[in-house]
Amino acid sequence: MPMDNKSYGEQDxxxxxxxPIQQQTPKQANSRTYRTHLQQLRHRxxxxxxxxxxxxxxxxxxxxxxxxxxxxxxxVTGICLALxxxxxxxxxxxxxxxxxxxxxxxxxxxxxxxxxxxxxxxKMYDSKGVLLxxxxxxxxxxxxxxxxxxxxxxxxxxxxxxxDFWRNPGIDIPRIIQAAIDxxxxxxxxxxxxxxxxxxxxxxxxGNDQNTTHRLNNANIVRKLDEILLTPQIxxxxxxxxxxxxxxxxxxxxxxxxxxxxxxxxxxxxxxQAGGKSAASQLDxxxxxxxAGIPNSPYYYDPFVNRSPAYQxxxxxxxxxxxxxxxxxxxxxxxxxxxxxxxxxxxxxPAITENRAPHFSEFVSRQLQQQYKLTPDQLSRSxxxxxxxxxISLQEKIQQIMQEHINDISSIYNISNAAEVLIDFxxxxxxxxxxxxxxxxxxxxxxxxVASQGWRQPGSxxxxxxxxxxxxxxxxxxxxxxxxxxxxxxPGSQPYAPKNYDQKxxxxxxxxxxxxxxxxxxxxxxxxxxxxxxxxxxxHVMGIDKTEGTPGLSMVLGGLDVTLLEHTSAFGTFAxxxxxxxxxxxxxxxxxxxxxxxxxPKAHGKRAISPQIAYMMTNMLSDNTSRLPEFYDCNxxxxxxxxxxxxxxxxxxxxxxxxxxxxxxNDFRDNWTMGYTSxxxxxxxxxxxxxxxxxxxATGVVGAAPIWHDAMLAAEQGHPMQDFHNxxxxxxxxxxxxxxxxxxxxxxxxxxxxSTGYKSTRHLSSMPIKYLQTPTRKTAAAATHPMCNxxxxxxxxxxxxNANSGW
Numbered sequence: 001m002p003m004d005n006k007s008y009g010e011q012d013x014x015x016x017x018x019x020p021i022q023q024q025t026p027k028q029a030n031s032r033t034y035r036t037h038l039q040q041l042r043h044r045x046x047x048x049x050x051x052x053x054x055x056x057x058x059x060x061x062x063x064x065x066x067x068x069x070x071x072x073x074x075x076v077t078g079i080c081l082a083l084x085x086x087x088x089x090x091x092x093x094x095x096x097x098x099x100x101x102x103x104x105x106x107x108x109x110x111x112x113x114x115x116x117x118x119x120x121x122x123k124m125y126d127s128k129g130v131l132l133x134x135x136x137x138x139x140x141x142x143x144x145x146x147x148x149x150x151x152x153x154x155x156x157x158x159x160x161x162x163x164d165f166w167r168n169p170g171i172d173i174p175r176i177i178q179a180a181i182d183x184x185x186x187x188x189x190x191x192x193x194x195x196x197x198x199x200x201x202x203x204x205x206x207g208n209d210q211n212t213t214h215r216l217n218n219a220n221i222v223r224k225l226d227e228i229l230l231t232p233q234i235x236x237x238x239x240x241x242x243x244x245x246x247x248x249x250x251x252x253x254x255x256x257x258x259x260x261x262x263x264x265x266x267x268x269x270x271x272x273q274a275g276g277k278s279a280a281s282q283l284d285x286x287x288x289x290x291x292a293g294i295p296n297s298p299y300y301y302d303p304f305v306n307r308s309p310a311y312q313x314x315x316x317x318x319x320x321x322x323x324x325x326x327x328x329x330x331x332x333x334x335x336x337x338x339x340x341x342x343x344x345x346x347x348x349x350p351a352i353t354e355n356r357a358p359h360f361s362e363f364v365s366r367q368l369q370q371q372y373k374l375t376p377d378q379l380s381r382s383x384x385x386x387x388x389x390x391x392i393s394l395q396e397k398i399q400q401i402m403q404e405h406i407n408d409i410s411s412i413y414n415i416s417n418a419a420e421v422l423i424d425f426x427x428x429x430x431x432x433x434x435x436x437x438x439x440x441x442x443x444x445x446x447x448x449x450v451a452s453q454g455w456r457q458p459g460s461x462x463x464x465x466x467x468x469x470x471x472x473x474x475x476x477x478x479x480x481x482x483x484x485x486x487x488x489x490x491p492g493s494q495p496y497a498p499k500n501y502d503q504k505x506x507x508x509x510x511x512x513x514x515x516x517x518x519x520x521x522x523x524x525x526x527x528x529x530x531x532x533x534x535x536x537x538x539x540h541v542m543g544i545d546k547t548e549g550t551p552g553l554s555m556v557l558g559g560l561d562v563t564l565l566e567h568t569s570a571f572g573t574f575a576x577x578x579x580x581x582x583x584x585x586x587x588x589x590x591x592x593x594x595x596x597x598x599x600x601p602k603a604h605g606k607r608a609i610s611p612q613i614a615y616m617m618t619n620m621l622s623d624n625t626s627r628l629p630e631f632y633d634c635n636x637x638x639x640x641x642x643x644x645x646x647x648x649x650x651x652x653x654x655x656x657x658x659x660x661x662x663x664x665x666n667d668f669r670d671n672w673t674m675g676y677t678s679x680x681x682x683x684x685x686x687x688x689x690x691x692x693x694x695x696x697x698a699t700g701v702v703g704a705a706p707i708w709h710d711a712m713l714a715a716e717q718g719h720p721m722q723d724f725h726n727x728x729x730x731x732x733x734x735x736x737x738x739x740x741x742x743x744x745x746x747x748x749x750x751x752x753x754x755s756t757g758y759k760s761t762r763h764l765s766s767m768p769i770k771y772l773q774t775p776t777r778k779t780a781a782a783a784t785h786p787m788c789n790x791x792x793x794x795x796x797x798x799x800x801x802n803a804n805s806g807w
Contacts, residue, residue: 132356625788
């Protein structure tokens, strides 16, 4: 290619015509100019043509490139869209499937969410509404409506756990994303992203595996998805107030406290009060801040266990509330000042958390388990409020009396324990039941309940049941009985030869005198006369349902084991004019969740003996004059209002009518006092739980009777003094029995003796009597003066050694 500056056309011109210009003619010059111009035109045409052709080629290439690009883009987009739609469809199907599964799995729980809130622990109250105990083996819980919860606690809980609670739809997406990022960075769950609604769902519906709480795994992911999927359903069924109420009643605050009301009691000693003033309603700002921080880690932030972290958490809650505009700087300062006072956190009064009546409450719990077919754990979280018949104030006075008396005599008589039962015999309501003097004293085996579970021999306190059979058979308290040596053959064993406590014989005397001085031989003779089977039946119909041992002649002296509770209840039949009212301990049971109430059915009792028989027995057991030979004056079976020392000085004060009987086993292992007034019947046992014998011939009047005397006076405080009711239908007459006894006493109509002297007809009207065969004066134990001054001898009494002597 030429390197000069000539154009392509000029080169052609030079080649075709090399004639110098100066040699050309004008015509030639014009022709040349025309050709040059034409060549230039042609050149431009070709140049444009080639340019257009090149441009067309380039445009075609560009179009092809664009077509390929769009085809590629459309293909990729189509593929991506198809993939997206596929994934979206699969995701939607998966989510829909998970949603359906969650709905099917948890539908019942969603519709009855309130029923899933932990039920209250069982609470037991006395007859005046005083809290006796709470079953806390499954924790302490009292459901409290939102309006009875401190507003400070609610505000700080929301500020701490879910500041947008009242505005969000139950799910806080940014919070969940941030929490997920933090969890991924640390490889474990370090921050919660759940709202209060989600936390409620987790606690009540989907659950929370304690072993995987701090690890990321499929189970936690599925549970988290369930929380999110169920949230709309919860929001559609329950208001925000409902959700918050269930939440603060569900969360665990440590120290076995479930729900805010229990926490208020456990950490600050606050108590539910009458009129709907709950413990939770009494929380102030500082207390609320402390409690609001605990659920995040109940053990770590427990102020009783980790004081420093708990107070750091307290300050965090206060600072957070300030940032969220919930409280002012002044309120924050006041709360911090209060929280650092020495007594800010303190354990509740033991009377709130401890069992004030352990034996009684265990007795009631056994009845509830049997009645409602519940295990102890189920009973603990049954939501029951049990209102009992107990008078805890009175029982604690009686317990103090028991402890003081046993402490006074323990070293002298080797007596370490006592038990007591007090019953309102008109209704059967148990007002006091003490199974020992100290439930927590392991040295005396104090946790064993002698009152309701201890089988003990009642000694002579069993005698009234036997004498009641004789009265029912038509005999009178004036009936003569000969107290002399007796030996009764026993098949296959030694003859039975009972002895009196004083090892003496007292000759001919009345049933009244024999009973009140607790003479054994006349009692055995009476049982032999009326029959063992009839005596056992009498004890049964009067209220002793079960006995241990084999019935025999010795049972009148205590040969059959009984429980103090049944023995006391049976004695109440005498007091209640012969009508047995079964004992009971539960007045009412309410179920907090079910809103149901069970009331003790009003019972009318069952007549065991006639009012006349009951009154004759009461008349004997209350006859202090007749018991003087054995018990002396100012004995504690008489309810004088002043002290025994004052009584000895001649000032016994007002004397309340009372009927009583002591009992002591032959080996001095058990002693008893059973007795009643016009208001109550009380039984007292004293002895040792290990069944060891007492020392120095400790009788019932030494061990049990002083407790009975003082405790009965305590029970009668505020009650008007009343004599025993005479039902009528009895004849009081002065009679002289054929054996020489002359007395004035009570008789059933048609059973008054007609004899006036020893020589007269030897039978009683409508009642056959067996007499001595021949008086044997030389072996007589009789004297010219009777043992009791309630009767005399019209003439020198006869004596005898026949088993039926005196009958």
